[in-house]
Amino acid sequence: MSGHSQIFMKQDSPSSKRLETILHRELRKLPPVEAPSSLIADVMTAIQARRQAAWWRRPWLSWPAPIRALTLCLGLLFTSGAFYTLGIARTFVLERIEPNALANRIESLLSLGHVFETLGRAFLLTLQSMDQPVWIACLCVIALMYAACIALSSAALQVIAKRRFPRN
Amino acid sequence: MTDPGPFEAFLRDYQNLVFTTAVRLLGRPEEAQDIAQEVFLKAYERFDQLSQSPTVGGWLKTVTTNLCLNHLSRYRARLSFFTDFFSDDPDSSREFEIEAPDTACQQAQEADFKRLLEQALQKLPTRQRVPLVLYHFDELSYEEIAARLKISLSKVKTDIFRAREALRKVLRLLPGLDDELADRDLDQEPRDIQGQKPTSLWQDRCLFIT
Structure with missing residues (x-):
């Protein structure tokens, strides 16, 4: 029987139910854990640092009310302005753009595609001219390099993780 | 401000x-x-x-x-x-050491027991402690805990079960509770060489702990 099925059977046993009841009662009786004596001082220091910070460095919610209202209005104004400007710009571009100019741009982009096509063909020709063993060896080297990269990065992550988050 | x-x-x-x-x-x-x-x-x-x-x-x-x-x-x-949470290995729960009480065994006070229970709770693996605390202290249901931690219901139940079993040995350190649990757990209690049940499990445990 698997470990899980055994656990599921034991969970409903009277012994388990009794343990649950007793544990619940005893845990609820536990007194609060005493907070470290430095907690109050640390919080008050952090508050003091916040109070001394310039108002614009504090969270937006704690800014003076008139400034919050002003920034809210400015934000709304800016957003609606941006939408309005975008609308105008779109109309402006559509009115002035020449269909021929657009076609020329697309054609120049397509010529770039031709360059890549030629490069690809050259690469394929090189591959075909190579002997099969050389070709396989090249593939193996590439695969090995790829595997080495993954292994090194995993090892580095493990080392960092162990240093930063040691298991309790 | x-x-x-x-x-x-x-x-x-x-x-x-x-x-x-x-x-x-x-x-x-x-x-x-x-x-x-x-x-x-x-x-x-x-x-x-x-x-x-x-x-x-x-x-x-x-x-x-x-x-x-x-x-x-x-x-x-x-x-x-999350590797802890998603680990389904049934034997993955770790044992924790219980520190010896400050006072002599016979005069062991409830305060010692509470301290041990608190320590044992904090020493539980995260995957067991978090659902147990949410269940017993925050009084969330198994379903609510599963939703909260984004893990399966069966995983929550298994982890809480294992956490309770780990804490069982701390509960048995207190003579009264030892008897309460012993009613149902006679088969799990240690016996001495003659096969007799020890008079108090608290005394029995202290021999090993101190």
């Missing part, structure tokens, strides 16, 4: 509540202190409303729980917390 005077009194009143909630969920006092500080800084921003509210304790507890769960998922997500 809020006057720090009354806030310091508020801090004094609630520091143990917040720290207790955090340390039971995180199991690490240093991390719990950082979370407690963050909670109180949030409370300071809303102190005008909070100081008048009758449910301030509940608010602080909820914020602390949320920050602790966020902290656990954010900083341990790819490292240990």
Whole structure:
């Protein structure tokens, strides 16, 4: 029987139910854990640092009310302005753009595609001219390099993780 | 901005509540202190409303729980917390050592037992401690815990079951509780060479612990 099925059977046993009841009662009786004596001082220091910070460095919610209202209005104004400007710009571009100019741009982009096509063909020709063993060896080297990269990065992550988050 | 005077009194009143909630969920006092500080800084921003509210304790507890769960998922997500949570190995639960009580065995006081139970709770693996604390202290149902931690219901039940079983040995250290549990667990109790049940499991345990 698997470990899980055994656990599921034991969970409903009277012994388990009794343990649950007793544990619940005893845990609820536990007194609060005493907070470290430095907690109050640390919080008050952090508050003091916040109070001394310039108002614009504090969270937006704690800014003076008139400034919050002003920034809210400015934000709304800016957003609606941006939408309005975008609308105008779109109309402006559509009115002035020449269909021929657009076609020329697309054609120049397509010529770039031709360059890549030629490069690809050259690469394929090189591959075909190579002997099969050389070709396989090249593939193996590439695969090995790829595997080495993954292994090194995993090892580095493990080392960092162990240093930063040691298991309790 | 809020006057720090009354806030310091508020801090004094609630520091143990917040720290207790955090340390039971995180199991690490240093991390719990950082979370407690963050909670109180949030409370300071809303102190005008909070100081008048009758449910301030509940608010602080909820914020602390949320920050602790966020902290656990954010900083341990790819490292240990979720690998712990998703580990289905039935033998993966770790044993923890129980420290010897300060006083002699016969005079062992309930305070010692409570201290041991608190220590044992904090020493549980994260994947077992968090659902157990949410179940017994926050009184969430198994379903709510599963939804909260984004793990399966069966995983929650298994982890809580294992946590309780791990704490069973601490419960058995107290003579009264030993008897209560012993009614059902006679087969699990140690026996001496002659096959007799020890008079008190507390005494029996102390022989091994001290």
